[in-house]
Amino acid sequence: MKYMLIMRATDEAYAAMGDIDFDQMLATVGGFNEELIRAGVLVAAEGLGDAADGVVVDYSSEPPVVTDGPYGETKELFNGFYILNVASKEEAVEWARRSPISGPGFKTEIRRVASIDEFPQDNEWIKKERAWRESTGQL
Template sequence: MRDIDRAAVDAAENTDFNEIIAAMGAYNESIVNAGVFSDAAGLSDPSEGTVVDFSDDDPVATYGPYGELRELFNGFWIVDVSSQEEAVQWAKRAPLDSGSQIEVRRINGPEDFPQDNDRMQKE
């Protein structure tokens, strides 16, 4: 885990919310206009969430707020593109402040699972 870039957090907190919404709206519109938009959502404050930890035999639920956060997942975009490289190019265009990060991952599809599995056939 990485330590939070405090200067980046402070800068983001001091940015006008309307500017953030306008920049995100323009970015989202560009994804839609390019025809690659599949889904996106923002997530609620982590203090409203719950972490389920599977470290022990019985999973333990811990309800927020939590202690120091080193990494924070605020939302996501799903783009339907032909390659990891194309997804990375879209991620690089996101209107995020210095110190922010985007993780680019592929969503598994049916082709990623054994086709001879009865349960998978039902799904």
């Protein structure tokens, strides 16, 4: 089963990270990533750019409204993610507990990623997606 670990941090936690040597942070996170790779559970891991540089598409009107910058409160934003292929939610939780990105103001949300096999296989759009995934080596 695949699980997404969604990394969140408060403004205060971000500020505290500013005091950490960037090379040291990369080494710490890189070591954790290496553990995930050695265990054979890492599918993907990415950090996200500053939310202030993003845009939001709001579909509550027609046409949708596009605005610059983050939406809502910063506690609603996430900063990066891991996708792990593990046997259970409990295993995903154990990996999240080992994350070096931790401390006051940091949280990790864990959500299961649905598999294409969970959708009706006779649906034309599922068939097309399955064919695309097969052609790109994702199945």
